[in-house]
Amino acid sequence: MYKYLFFSVSFAALAIPAAAQDGSGTLASDSVSSAETNITVTATGTRIELEDTGQQVTIIGEEEIRAVQGPDLTRVLERVPGLTFSRNGGLGGFTGVRLRGSEAEQVLIVLDGVRVSDPAAPSGGFDFGNLLSGNLAKLEVIRGSNSTIWGSDAMGGVIVASTRADTGLVASAEYGADDSVTANASAGIGDADTGFIGASANFARTDGFSSAASGTEADGFEQWAIEGHGRYYFSDAFEVFARIRQTEGTLELDGLTFPAYTLADTDEEQDTRQTFGSAGAVLDTGPLFLTASYSFADTARDNLDGSGSTTFSSDGESDRISLRGEWRPIGPLLLNFGAQNEWTSYETLYDTGDSTSILGAYAQAGVEWRGISGHIGVRIDDHEDFGSEISFGADISYELVDSWRLRASIGEGFKAPSLFQLLSDYGNRELSPEHSTSYDFGIAYGDRALTDRPLYGAVTLYRRDTEDQIAFVSCFGASTDICTDRPYGTYDNQDRTRAQGVEAELRARIAETVVLGAVYSLIETENRGAGPNAGNVLARRPRHAATFTGEWSPVPALSLGADLRVVSGSFDDAGNSSRLEGYEVMSLRAAFDVTEAVQIFGRVENVWDEDYQTAAGYATRGSAAFVGARLAL
Structure with a gap:
């Protein structure tokens, strides 16, 4: 109940210009443009210029998100x-995002400073089908x-998403194929001396198409979201902030049918x-930067059959208090530090x-x-159920000559067993955390975020080894050892895996009005454990994945674009x-500035109507067209 009291109080607090920052550690007084080009929070947890980290970070700003459309x-x-x-069907369907061959649940998702993974999900992951691009201002x-x-x-x-707060x-x-309607609005007022108050609303609806590739009945999706954000500057050095987001959605599903399943x-x-x-506060005196906050996330799901009866429900909640800081005692030296305590709970039908x-603490x-x-850093975590864990990490960035930079990093990762894996009827309290060690080394020329520069390029080699990966163990026909008193199965630490490969990026302004870009990934994965799957590649990890983009402005008010996604089989x-067979999907888009405040835009997705799947048995959208308009005041 106290979460909903917090919900009400937060909106009341927004009635005055109190509260602030994006929860990610970047002060609200930083301009949106500088946040898009130079500042990242994912490497240290506070503020850092992109050139000062040896870790591989990609920043996508509001202008680029808006240009992609939809x-x-x-x-x-x-x-x-x-x-x-990979996605189970159309917009809104379960969507798992993987980085460098990881499991989708091994990627941490932070939205406006809140860790949004669902503690009630079997592996405790986040469903990207519930996050639309709507009013996003930045992805890191x-x-x-x-x-x-x-x-x-x-x-x-780590993926950090920030919504618009300007x-x-x-x-x-916009309106388009499958009777799809999307509407977004955000507004804010404030100044650099007092503070900021803002709100946004998003709505998306589509009749969709059959999620099952063999089906004929369309599966629709509808979602709305509202957000409120405020901050108040007590002085140049101290501010307080609060933020709230509520989302509700309905997704029509296809499933396994009896008796063929x-x-x-x-x-x-x-x-x-x-x-x-x-909600929290930020102190920035120059040498010392501190941000303290409380955050919560609550995800509730209900599955209903055709008669409206509930067939399954779940509710996962997390509460977190956090302190992060940076201290620059003298000259080039700095110390990043922090401590967090998180409480999670779940229940199902x-x-x-x-x-x-x-x-x-770290x-x-x-x-x-x-x-x-x-x-170079170290962290220690103490989990109520499995004990302590120590993590190590280090990175280095070195400018060889002007615009050329070497980067290298080593990092350790762990993933605590989910509540479902530990404590449900299928749970195993003897589980250990999953562990990983990753290495990468790369060289880069220029800066991807500085779109006015003529050239950016980067090549990175990487490897990640994972141990103690948790997998479901079927107990069908077995009743001894780990299957004792677990007739339906359980979870166990089983696998060792490896993912390694090459990443390459290129963006070139070949003329004043033409920009071409490309990203390519070679991802080699291997199950290095024992058992019948030893030596196999990991599921849903294509070996090759590339995206080619082009932007052309034949006249100042007109922008034309194309995106080609090429993915190999898996x-x-x-x-x-x-x-799963490989695929090639192209989208074409255009935008025209009618005035300085009004823009009309449109696109065609999957131009040549490619028939492909990212999850076996689930369909993907064919060729589809959309048109829309945008107002900015």
Whole structure:
């Protein structure tokens, strides 16, 4: 109940200009443009210029998100090297995002400073089908293990998403294929001396198409979201902030049908409700930077059959208090530090649920002197159920000559067993955390975020080894050892895996009005454990993935763009018996500035109507067209 009291109080607090920052550690007084070009929070947990980290970080700003068009966030994320995804059907369907061959649940997701993974999900992951691009202002993606700063779940990397929080009014709407309607609006007022108050609303609806590739009945999706954000500056050095987000959505589902148990049309639907919030304060005296906050996330789901009866429900909640800081005692030396305590709980229709907690603290020393920057840190976490865990990380960045920079990092990651894996009827209290160690080395020319520069390029080599990976153990026909008193199966630490490869990026302004870009990833994965799947590649990890982009402005008011996604084949299962064929999908888009405040835009997705799947048995959208308009005041 206190979460909903917090929800009400937060909106009341927004009635005055009190509260602030994006929860990620970047002061609200930083301009949006500088946040898009230079500042990242994923490497240290506070503020750092991108050139000062040896870790591989991609920043996608508001202008680029807006240029891609549409609510489907995966179309934006395709521009991140090393990132692949799979989706169960159309918009709103379960979407898992993987970094460098990781499991989707091994990627930590932070939205406006709140860790939004669902504690009630079997593996405790986050469903990207519930996050639309709507009013997003920035995406920051770190590739590689980074539990030193971020603790549990940061084995494959971290994705930090920030929604728009700027003065003025921005609104857009579009209509297109499958009777799809999307509308977004955000507004804010404030100044650099007093503070800021803002709110946004998002709505998306589509009749969709059959999620089952063999089906004929369309599966629709509808979602709305509202947000409030405020901050108040007590002085140049101190501010307070609060933020709240409420999302509700309904997704029509296809499922396994009796007696064949194959994916087919059904009348099922899933209702999802999410409430995320945070509040805290920021102190920035120059040498000392501190941010303290409380945040919570609540994700509730109900699955309903055709008659409206509940067939399954779950509710996962987390509460977190956090302190992060940076101290620059003298010259080029700095110290990043922090501590967090998180409480999580879950319950389902068939399980009364349980709760647990984890306490963690870290320290990271660094030096930033002339052309060289380096950091080394350690973290310790104490989990209520499995005990203590220590994580180590280090990185270095060195400017060889003007615009040329070497980067290298090593990091450890761990993922605590989910509450479902530990404590449900299928649970195993003897589970250990999953562990990973990642290494990467790269060279870069220029800066990807500085779009006015003529050339940017980067090549990175990486490897990540994972141990103690948790997998479900079937107990069909077995009743001894781990299957004792577990007739339906359980979870166990089983696998060792490896993912390694190459990432390459290129962006070139070949003329004043023409920009071409490309990202490519070679991802080699291997199950290195024992058993029948030893030596197999990991499921849903394509070996090759590339995105090619082009932007052309033949006249100042007109922008034309094209995106081509090329993905090689993969396997849908650990046994490598179900093949997913590769695919090539192109989108064309255009935008025209009618006035300085009004823009009309449109696009065609999947231009040549490619028939492909990212998850076996689930369909994807064919050729589709959309038109819309945007207002910015």
